Amino acid sequence: MVRGAEIRRVPGKHITLYTDLPSSAAVDALPEMFDQAFPQWCAYFAVDAARQADWHVTGCVMRDQKPFRAAGLMPEGLPPFRHGYSVGKRLWVNEQSSDYYRAHLLLHEGTHAFMNTILGRGAPPWYMEGMSEMLGTHRWHNGRLTLGYLPASREEVPLWGRVKIVRDDFAARRAKTLRGVFQYGPQAHQDLEPYGWCWAAAIFLDRHPRYQARFRQLAKWVNAPDLTDRFLKLIGSDWDQLAEEWQVFVADLEYGYDFQRTAIDFTPGRNLPGQGAKVTVAADRGWQNSGIRLEAGVTYRLRASGRYQVANQPQVWWSEPNGVSIRYYRGQPLGILLAAVRPDRPEPNAPSALLRPIPIGLGAELTPKQSGTLFLRINDTSGELSDNAGTLTVEVRGEG
Numbered sequence: 001m002v003r004g005a006e007i008r009r010v011p012g013k014h015i016t017l018y019t020d021l022p023s024s025a026a027v028d029a030l031p032e033m034f035d036q037a038f039p040q041w042c043a044y045f046a047v048d049a050a051r052q053a054d055w056h057v058t059g060c061v062m063r064d065q066k067p068f069r070a071a072g073l074m075p076e077g078l079p080p081f082r083h084g085y086s087v088g089k090r091l092w093v094n095e096q097s098s099d100y101y102r103a104h105l106l107l108h109e110g111t112h113a114f115m116n117t118i119l120g121r122g123a124p125p126w127y128m129e130g131m132s133e134m135l136g137t138h139r140w141h142n143g144r145l146t147l148g149y150l151p152a153s154r155e156e157v158p159l160w161g162r163v164k165i166v167r168d169d170f171a172a173r174r175a176k177t178l179r180g181v182f183q184y185g186p187q188a189h190q191d192l193e194p195y196g197w198c199w200a201a202a203i204f205l206d207r208h209p210r211y212q213a214r215f216r217q218l219a220k221w222v223n224a225p226d227l228t229d230r231f232l233k234l235i236g237s238d239w240d241q242l243a244e245e246w247q248v249f250v251a252d253l254e255y256g257y258d259f260q261r262t263a264i265d266f267t268p269g270r271n272l273p274g275q276g277a278k279v280t281v282a283a284d285r286g287w288q289n290s291g292i293r294l295e296a297g298v299t300y301r302l303r304a305s306g307r308y309q310v311a312n313q314p315q316v317w318w319s320e321p322n323g324v325s326i327r328y329y330r331g332q333p334l335g336i337l338l339a340a341v342r343p344d345r346p347e348p349n350a351p352s353a354l355l356r357p358i359p360i361g362l363g364a365e366l367t368p369k370q371s372g373t374l375f376l377r378i379n380d381t382s383g384e385l386s387d388n389a390g391t392l393t394v395e396v397r398g399e400g
Contacts, residue, residue, distance in 0.1 A: 007067055014038045015110070018073055019061040026099035029140070030061065030106055036145040037107055037138075041114045044135065044148070045219045056089065057113050059106065063095040082192075084109045089117055098159035107147065108136030120223040125184045125194075127218060127227055130202030133162065133195055137203075150203060152256040152383070165196025166253050177349070178246045182228050204249050207259040211235070211242060240348060241266050247352045248287070254383035261385045262286035264354075268344065269293035269373035272300070276397035281337070281376045283308040283319075284388035287354050290374040292396055294341055294366070299399040302339065303363040306392030310335040310380060313387070319378070321392055322361040329379055336361050336379045337392065343372040365399065 010017040012031025021027045042049040060073050068074045074092065078085065084093040084105040091109035096102045111132040115121070121128070137160070139149040151157045154164075169175050181201045188194045205215035214234040221227045235242055245264055252262070261284060269292045279290045281304075294300055304321035311317035311334075317324060323333025332338070338357035346352070354375060358366065376394060 007071060007073070014055060015057050015059050017059045017061060018068070018071075020063050020067060021061060021095060026102070027061070029143075030103060032143070033103055033138075033140060033145050034059075034106065034110055037110055037135075037147055038114075040145070040147045041111065041135065045115070045119060047118055052118060055114075055118065057091060057110065058089065059091045059093070059109070061093045061095065061102065061106065065094075068092075086110075086112045086116070089113055096159060100157050101159035103140065104136050104138065104157070104160060107138055108132045111135045115222060119219065122223040122225050123218070123221065123227045124182065124225070125186055125188060126181050126198050126201060127222075129184075129189055129195060130181075130198035133199035134202040134206060137162070137199065148203075148206070150207070150255075150257065154255060156255075161192075162196040162199045163253060163255055165193050166200050166250060169193065169197075170250055170253075175247075175250050178243055200250065200253065204246060204259075208245070209260060209263050210238070240346070243349075244346065244352045244354075248354050251355050252286070252382040254381045256383035258286075258382055258385050262382050264375075265289040266342075267291075267373075271295075272396060272398060274398075276395060279374075279376060279394045279396065280391050281378065281394055283310065283335075283378050283380075283390050283392070284385050285377065286382055286385065287340070287375045287377045290376055290394070290396070292374045293344075294368045294372065294374050296368050296371045299365055299367045301363070301365055301397050301399055302360050303395045303397075304337045304360060304392055305362075305395075306390070308335070308378070308390030308392055309388055310378070311384070311387055312389075320362070321378075323379060329381055332359055332379045334380060337394065338377050338379050339364075339366060340375045341366070341368040341370070341372045342375055343370040360394075 007018050007020050010031050013035045015031050015034040017031050039049050060068050062068050086109040093105045135147045137149055139146040176197045181197045184194050205211050264287050271293050309316055310319045319335030321337040323336030325333050327334040337360040339360045340353045340357050342353045
C-alpha cells in the first residue's frame with residue numbers, strides 16, 4: 001500500500017501498477033498481461049527483446065484520481081483525459097465498467113509507451129493511435145494474451161465499440177475515406193470516434209494480404225513527420241484500388257472480418273465470347289472477379305445453379321442461388337447470388353459499384369450503364385465466410 005492512501009502496488013516485470021481498485025482476478029492479472037504484451041510488441045516492431053529486457057513503466061489504474069495526485073503518482077500539468085494517457089514511461093488509466101476495456105486501455109497506453117520510448121515519436125496521429133488501438137485490442141484466454149486480436153463477436157470485447165463506431169458512421173453517411181483518416185490532427189482524439197477509424201485503418205492495412213508488407217515498413221519511420229507521404233509512395237499506382245477496397249471494407253465491416261477471403265482481384269475482364277461463358281463462384285469468398293467484361297447498354301442473361309453450404313451451426317445450412325429465406329442479411333436472403341459491374345475506369349472518389357449489389361438469384365437480366373467487369377458473390381456477412389463451403393455455377397449470355 002502507498003502510505004497515506006488506499007493505493008495498492010501490484011508489481012510485474014515490465015510494469016509496476018498502482019491502483020485503488022480492490023483485489024480481483026481481472027485487476028491482479030493486469031501486470032502479467034502487460035508482461036506478456038512486451039515480447040509481442042518487440043516481435044511486431046522487430047525490436048531485440050533481449051536488449052530491451054530492462055524496459056519498465058509505471059502505471060496507474062484509478063477509480064478516483066485524487067489520492068494518486070496526493071501521493072505524487074500524477075504530476076502537475078497532466079491534461080484532463082477521459083480514458084487513458086501516457087508520458088514517456090508513465091501511464092494512467094481511468095477505471096471502466098468492463099474488465100475487457102480496462103485492460104484494452106492499459107495495453108493501448110502501453111503500446112504508446114513502448115513506441116515513444118523505444119522507437120521514437122513524430123509520426124502522425126492516425127498511425128500512432130491506430131497502432132495503439134490495434135495492438136491494444138486483445139484476447140486473454142486461460143492466462144495467455146494475444147495482441148492485435150480481431151474480435152469474433154461483440155461479446156468478446158465489452159465496451160470496446162470500435163466496430164460500432166465505423167458501422168454507425170457509415171450508416172449515417174459520415175464514413176471516412178482513408179485520406180480522411182490520415183488527416184486527423186493532434187487534437188482529434190479528444191473524441192472517441194477517431195479511435196474507431198484509426199483502428200479500422202490500421203487493422204485493414206495490417207491484415208490485407210496485398211498491403212501488409214508495405215504497411216509494416218512504417219515501423220521504421222515512427223520518427224518521421226512525413227510518414228504518411230512515405231506510405232503513399234510505397235502504395236504508388238495501387239492507391240485507387242486500395243481506396244476502393246477500403247470502401248468495401250468499411251461498408252462490410254463485421255466482427256471477425258475475414259481479410260483473406262474478402263481480398264478483391266481487380267484485373268480487367270475480357271469481352272464475353274459469342275457463345276457465352278460459365279463462371280464458378282465460391283460460397284466462402286467475398287466479391288469474385290468473373291473475368292468477363294460486359295458492354296454498356298447490352299442486355300445479358302445470368303442463370304445460376306448449384307447447392308452450397310452457408311452455415312454449419314447448429315447444423316449445416318444448405319442454399320441454392322435464391323438463398324435461404326429463414327435468415328436475411330442486408331435485406332436479401334442469406335446465400336442469394338449477387339452481382340455488380342465495376343466500370344473499366346471508375347471515377348476517383350466515387351462510391352464503388354461493389355457497394356450497390358444486384359440480386360440475381362437463380363437468374364436475372366442485367367443491362368450495365370457502364371462497360372466493366374462482372375463481379376459475383378453470395379450474400380453473407382464478411383465475418384462468417386469461413387463456415388461456408390461449395391460453389392455455384394453462373395452462366396452468362398448476351399441477349400440477342
